[in-house]
Amino acid sequence: MxxxxxxxxxxxxxxxxxxxxxxxxxxxxxxxxxxxxxxxxxxxxxxxxxxxxxxxxxxxxxxxxxxxxxxxxxxxxxxxxxxxxxxxxxxxxxxxxxxxxxxxxxxxxxxxxxxxxxxxxxxxxxxxxxLNYNKGTSTNTFDNNKYFEEESIGKYNSTKVEGSLTDNSEKDYYKQEAEEFECEVCFKKISEEEYELYDGMCEDCFMDVHIDNDGNYHDEELF
Ligand SMILES: [Zn+2]
Structure with a gap:
């Protein structure tokens, strides 16, 4: 180091x-x-x-x-x-x-x-x-142009933020809709725990999607 x-x-x-x-x-x-x-x-x-x-x-x-x-x-x-x-x-x-x-x-x-x-x-x-410019970009290998362009670091950070935003945007959308959570399938009001546990669905809809008529669980939604 x-x-x-x-x-x-x-x-x-x-x-x-x-x-x-x-x-x-x-x-x-x-x-x-x-x-x-x-x-x-x-x-x-x-x-x-x-x-x-x-x-x-x-x-x-x-x-x-x-x-x-x-x-x-x-x-x-x-x-x-x-x-x-x-x-x-x-x-x-x-x-x-x-x-x-x-x-x-x-x-x-x-x-x-x-x-x-x-x-x-x-x-x-x-x-x-x-050297200070380079801290925070967490690069061990040194990029030649990085420290001549302050911008590149800004871009690096902004893409990181954008990335994390899109990751949660779907959940955030339902959260913002009303502070409570709704099932994405039948729009019934559900708790946050239920929302997290059943992939954004209520327990009933989750069972409908993942359990077949014989009561067997399928990980994929279409079976
Ligand atoms: Zn539902």
Whole structure:
């Protein structure tokens, strides 16, 4: 049991790391693609206009970063994008190249630090949370997706409740009809004991159903 728990913890930790690495790699790929494309545009533009090519490339690469900043501050509509592009192009010529290089190095440094952080981060608390999700579902074998979807546990519980409801629904129906019990065949009022004892029938109806003319008992109702 203790070994199981440790294995679960290691597995959750690995899954969390994999998920974070996946997110970071996605961001890195987007940054490389968008930065590469814009850097190339900056290169072509500055070359054609006899401008500083290094300046063109650096600030081309940095352009998509501003776009992702717009996303961060939730200003990601088309108007904001156009406004940002105009301001960026107007301002960029006046920023020295070395400032662009410093910003670019900082971004690369942030990616590296993020990679290290994902590996070294203390995840004890996160793991505890995921383990707590799993308690109550009474599963010894660990389902990979269960702790990423809180919903699944809710569904699990609700199906359990539904199941127990349908099991008793027939009896509940007759109980609710009137607080007393009735025979399901002749609708005579009967006691709860009689109801439970004779499969929801009165004693007479039960005998009619299960005892044949010779007085022999049959378990099945049709004989
Ligand atoms: Zn009856």
């Amino acid at each position: 203790e070994v199981d728990n440790e294995q679960n913890k290691t597995k959750i930790k690995n899954d969390l790391i994999a998920k974070d690495l996946n997110d970071l790699l996605k961001a890195l790929i987007i940054f490389l693609l968008a930065g590469g494309l814009c850097g190339y545009i900056g290169y072509i533009y500055s070359k054609d206009n006899n401008l500083n090519v290094t300046h063109g490339i650096i600030f081309g690469i940095l352009f998509p970063l501003g776009v992702s900043l717009l996303e961060l501050i939730n200003c990601n509509n088309f108007f904001c994008f156009i406004l940002y592009t105009i301001v960026y192009l107007a301002v960029v010529d006046f920023i020295p190249t070395f400032v662009g290089i410093i910003i670019l190095l900082l971004v690369i440094g942030m990616f590296i630090i993020d990679f290290i952080y994902i590996e070294k981060q203390d995840r004890t608390k996160e793991i505890e949370e995921h």
